[in-house]
Amino acid sequence: MIGLETLEFRDRLGRRLIRCVIGLSIFSFGISLQMNANIGAPPWDVFHQGIAKQTDISIGKIIVLTGFSLLLLWIPLKQKPGLGTFLNALEIGLIADIALAIIPEPASIFIRVPMALSGIVIVAIGSGLYIGSALGPGPRDGLMTGLAKRGIPIRVGRTAVEVIVLVTGWLLGGQVGVATFAFAFGVGPLVHFFLPRLAVKKPAV
Secondary structure (H helix, E strand, O other): OOOHHHHHHOOOHHHHHHHHHHHHHHHHHHHHHHHHHHOOOHHHHHHHHHHHHHOOHHHHHHHHEEEHHHHHHHHHOOOOOOHHHHHHHHHHHHHHHHHHHHOOOOOOHHHHHHHHHHHHHHHHHHHHHHHOOOOOOHHHHHHHHHHHHHOHHHHHHHHHHHHHHHHHHHOOOOOHHHHHHHHHHHHHHHHHHHHHOOOOOOOOO
């Protein structure tokens, strides 16, 4: 039997949806800050940059197309998307195109370094909000959990996929730099810190 507290959690859908939308917007702003700092994009965004350079399609649109393409891989992996999954696939790219257009690209390395580091922290905060809304994983995260269900450890699957997209993006002209590796090693611990503090708590049944 479902308890009253669990029903209250379900009734928080509006609150969770707002957190998810705000979190994805913050996430988008963070990756845009790092990309416009021009000292290395996040691994997946190196891939997005590379595809964008080869196609003359905006980075934001490439992010959207990549997200929905990855959802097709969920089908054989038998992954079930949630509302947050589709918001993730759509919103990040739309906001990124706006943010990349308005965020300046500084010339000074003394501005670019803290700008990139700030972007990584902001991405972690945004991740804590949208993951903590419990409305479904993003296309990339769902791919990893789907691979894990097929016997591939998440650490192995995630590393393999991100190395593939990073190298592919670099070969296509995406920007790899010190901030790329700062993101790869730093965002996980930061999300681990922010997630429990930003998540909507689900009561025990």
